[in-house]
Amino acid sequence: MPLSTDGPWLDDAAGRLIRPYTVSGGRTRPTAVLDLLTLVISTGAAPQPQLGPEHAQAVGLCAGPTSVAEIAAQLRLPVTVTKVLLSDLVxxxxxxxxxxxxxxxxxxxxxxxxxxxGLRRQL
Incomplete structure (x- = not known):
């Protein structure tokens, strides 16, 4: 099965190999108040080791102020899942x-x- 260069969890033919809710540990509600336009930025602190690769990827996208919508598009995850990941990082x-x-x-x-x-350019 050929894997895409977009990440280890994407397959060219099948798409995402794991379900988005698995990335968020089955959680569907973020603990922080975030909307599509909320700007997030990395503090320079490393994420906790138990957080997944998507968390590290999200931190990498936050070098400068970046909207939740942009991060969701870059991660190719639903916004709700992205908000949960970003809440963990907050x-x-x-x-x-x-x-x-x-x-x-x-x-x-x-x-x-x-x-x-911006979202159209990313997809």
Missing amino acids: ECGAITARPPDTFDHPTDRFLLEAVLD
């Missing part, structure tokens, strides 16, 4: 999260179109 101090401060109105049409365009 709890162990590997990342910090804050609401976006660049826009006064998070439902602004310009902002929503920019997020949509």
